[in-house]
Amino acid sequence: MPRITFIQPDGTEQVVEGQVGATVMETARQHMIEGIEAECGGACACATCHVYVDEAWREKVGGPSEMEEDMLDFAFDVRPVSRLSCQIKVTADLDGLVVRVPEKQF
């Protein structure tokens, strides 16, 4: 199963196993990763599952869709590597993915 690393703002790393087909947000919630709130439950409607994709993974993960880009307007401290983790599907290709949890979600 693809392994995903979540890095907290204080540098703490948690490596968890994701399921192919699930989203990175769902993986985070399953493993109770702090800072991924996902208030809307994955409908791309709240921007509280905001993450920064590690620069090395940026190309492989890809950029946000237009709808996601709109929703990122509701996130805090948005950067070029910002994504909503509910919109990233876990695939075998993403084994080793590293994402950072922002210091603050709205």
Next chain:
Amino acid sequence: MVADGTVSAAPIETDAIIIGAGPIGLFAVFELGLVDIKAHVIDILGKPGGQCAELYPEKPIYDIPGLPIVTGQGLTDALMAQIKPFGATFHLGQRVDALQKMDDGRFQVVTDAGTHFLAKMVVIAAGGGSFTPKRPPLAGIEAYEGTSIFYSVRRMDDFKDSDVLVVGGGDSALDWTLNLQPIANNLTLLHRRDDFRGAPHSVEQMRALVRDKKIALLIGQMAALEGNNGALTAVTIKTKDGDVRHPCNRLLPFFGLTMKLGPVANWGLNLQENLVPVDTEKFETSTPGIFAIGDINWYPGKLKLILSGFHEAALMSQAAHRIVYPGKKLLFQYTTSSSSLQKKLGVS
């Protein structure tokens, strides 16, 4: 309760108050209506539908029995049509601030608009709580709220001759940019990208004001606040060219809504991790006469599904009938065959 702590003079007297106009609050109107209980429905949003209408009006829902696919707005519209015969009164754009039991056994409900009710029973169908504007996570922001920082415009006069910074890229940010520009001393619109989600016509109008140098448009994100004693003096803005200090004394951040439990926590009910425990026979809270249905309640095995909330509304209504019509026997009937139910539904 209104600002000075007083309550409107003449209370609205009713059988039932439903707090929350989401799908479960709406279906509660139906189930209560079948057992002859009239309801008033209160919701903080300006429209019915709750999360379905606010968070995912266009998103398909696949697990409503009998509806293979329906959008949040579609479900809301269908429920509004279904409950029409029962003539519930809606009080939208109001938050229930106070709920307490009176000496005569009824419940007093007061909203932030000062509307005052006396009801025989109360149904809390408040989902995830009240929708409130998102507060930007900037250090010390609380100190400026209500004096320099506002999440909505209640009085235009608060912005007259002020140096206003509006933040956001949707319709609220654009509308208030257009509306406040004529009365503000100066106005700047700040958005993280040069692309706006709002209505194209508003975007055009905003761009025209920028061209005419009547407003300024900044692309960047807020990073820090500056000021003292509740008076904002400047906002530090992160732009691609580095940090900019932007002097202003009014800030209007528009970052959408979030759900907070809100005043429910102050009503003296037992709570468990921000949920209201209920029994699974009547879905009644620790206070007899106050029921909780839908996402806001908790019981062993609870699933936060719309269909579970519908079931809870039906069982709640059986218990509600005993409160509103004590001593009167309730005959269990089906809408398919009962002429009396069909009369209530206006179909016979």
